[in-house]
Amino acid sequence: MKRIWFYVIVCLQVLFLILMSISYYTMDTWGESIRLKTAPVDPRDPFYGDFVTLSYEVEMVPADKWNVSADIGSGEKIYLLLEPDEKNLYTLVKASAEKPEVSEEEVVLPARLDWHDPQRGVYMVDIGLDRYFIEEGTGQQYEQNREDLIVEVILAPWGQKKIDSVTKAE
Amino acid sequence: MKREELIKESKEWVEERIISEEQRDQLLERYPARQHKPLLLTFAAIFIGLGFLTFIASNWSAISDVFRMAIIVGSLLAFYVAGEQTYRKHSKRLGESLMLIALMIFGAGIFLTGQMYHFTSFSALPFFVWSIAAFGLFLLCKETLFFIASAVLTTVGQVYSGVTFGEYHIWTGLLFILGLGWFTAREQRTDYSVWFGAGYLIQSLVLVLSSGYPYYWLINLILFLYLFDDAAAGKGKLRVLKTFSVVSVFLILVFQVFFLGEGFVEVQTESSFYFFIVWAVFFVGAVVRSAMSSTNYYWIDLLLFLPLFRFEFADALSLALLFVYSLLWLTSGYQQSVARWVNKGTAALLATTFIAYFQLAWDFMSRSLFFFIGGILLFALSFFLERKRRQVSKGEVTP
Structure with missing residues (x-):
């Protein structure tokens, strides 16, 4: 040897x-910091020991913003184009299969298709930030209003991303 | 005689001038002092290690991130350095065990670091990196332990990829096939073949299930393993991969017996064109190979690889094929007095009979009657076959 x-x-x-x-x-x-609003979480009990399960508004893509061909399978990669609103919260512009061009304010977030809900006309996607690790015993403060949280996410130029902080919406 | 006794006795022999001092030394050399295995020391080390480990584990959340990294990197380095020193100077066995522990720490370190820093993985990349480390160690010291570690890690990574992400991790697959496959073929060792074959079959299953290929692609993948055996098995060695592939394709036929019945309408034919091209190439290769073989009976195994799923009564045909296969091995075994073939045919025939019975009689017989008659049937069959088999192994049946 x-x-x-x-x-x-x-x-x-x-x-x-x-x-x-x-x-x-x-x-x-x-990295670049963006603020995202959370959405109600399913399943009901989002606590799993030392992390909180989070879901985001931008993960629900309505059909009119869905610029992806119909034959895409679950688990395939798509890109979300986001832009900030007046409260500096990032909201969805469109979802596409190819990486879109970005203008000044906009950012691109890669995601995966979870499932399509034809009844509600939404595509559920996963941006891979559904777990926020917390110290044990501090879950209580996230339990109330957990659909009304603001998550600050940092996007690195090399594609990595992380949750910087989770705060209650003002 | 114990060395201590000999030391006492031989001292007297020298004094009585029976042997000389030199002869005494020569005699004593024949009974070297037994090396006491430091059993207690080993246990002491294990206990201290466990104490350390549980202490860290129970206080993990209280430790700061930087300090955690220091613990992971520190223990990784400590075990690698200690392992390398021990491997080179003292004991290979102990050294490679220490290095294996270090490799495990590396893997745990990837996942712990990932958890600490909230990495989300979108593929089996962590397992791939881990496997590369294992394979690197194997390249350096060529120890079987690291071959096994690489095979296990790539396979576990592939299963993880299939279950969690529903995809086959191509790089892990390439590392397994090209890296481990190369050494399996070059070294021609039975233990390599066993680990390679098991990993190959599991990974094939992941490939077919997660990539949405029809199940029958497994036939091609298994046929490839069957052919690969010629490269991997040395002369006179056990045909491990051949056995693995024959058993797996046998199971596929059993699957066909149960699931290609009338209820199975959806036969996926889209990719079956490519399937047949690949299959034809492999199958012709296998036929040529068996024609070149010294025994003229190996073509019987190839029957199992026939793609029957395209026919209308695929379930009945599969069952018929299993019977033909078993009987062919039985009769050629009797004719040539080869006990191994008779054993093979016996096992195959018993399994096939049971399957056929299950398939045909389950629906219209009462359960107790079903098992009762089935038991008697199998008992009679095994009694008859066992008697024949013993005749063959005693050489009573002449060809």
Whole structure:
């Protein structure tokens, strides 16, 4: 066994873990911060030990904003184009299968199709931020008004995203 | 004789001039001091390790993120360095175990770091990175342990990908097929084949189920494994992959017996054109291979790979094929006095009879009668076959 290569492999593993950690911290500097409004959560009990289940308004795409061909399957990737409203909350402009062009204010959020509800005419998508980890025992403060929370999300240029904070809507 | 006894006794022999001092040393060399395995020390280390681990686990949420990272990276490095030193200087077995622990810490570290920093994974990428680390260790020291670790991690990652994301992770698949497949073919070792074969079959299932291919694509994938066996099994070694593939395709036929009946209207034919092209290439290859083989009987196995699902009575045809298959092995086993073939045919015939009985009689017989008659039937059949089998293994039946 060549010792140098062994330590190269070990160092790469350490580097991988450290990069995971560093990229999280550098997101605050390089990333873009957007505010999203939450939506009611189904199932009823959103507490699962140490995290809160969140759902967002932008995850419900009405049919008229759905610019994706009909043969898309569940789990496939789509892009949400968002723009800020007057309260600086980001709302949906449209959903598309290809990455859309963005103007000054707009941002693009990748998501996956969950399911299509033809009765209500909405497409449910998942932006992958449905878990907010909290310290144990602090779930109570999120329990009331949990459909009325403002989630501050940071989007990194390299595609990573995280929940920065969860606050009650004013 | 124990070394301690010998030391005492031989001292007297030297004094009595029976042997010389040199001869005494030579004799003593034949009884080296037994190395006491540090059993208690090992347990002590395990206990301290467990204490440390439970302490960290129970206080995990109270530890700050940076300190958590330090614990993960620190223990990772400690186990790797200790493992490498031990592997090189003292014991290979202990060294590779320590390195395996470090590898497990790396994997746990990926998921813990991901949880700490709220990463959301959209694919089996964490398992892929973990598998690469395992495979890298295997490349360096060529220890079976790391071959197994790579095979298990890629397969678990693939199952995770299939269950959680409903997709086959292509990079993990490539690492498994090209990386581990290459060494399975090159080293021609039975243990490699077992792990590779098991992983291959599970991953094939994930590929077919999660990518929405019709189930019959499994036949092609298994046929490939059947062909791959020629590369992977050394001369005179166990044909592990061949056995694996024959057993799996047998199970597929059983599946067809039960599910391709009248109720099964939807036969997905869209991709069956490509299926037949791939199948034809593999099958011709297999036929050529069996024609070149020294025994003229291996074509019997190939019967199982026939794509019967396209025919109208696919369930009945599958059942008939299973019977033909079993009887062919039985009769050629008797004719050639090959006990292994007779065993194979016996097992196949018993299974097939049971399946046929289940399929035909379940619906219109009362349950107790069904099991009662079935039991007697199987008993009679196994009695008859066992007697024949013993004759063959004793060599009483002449060809």
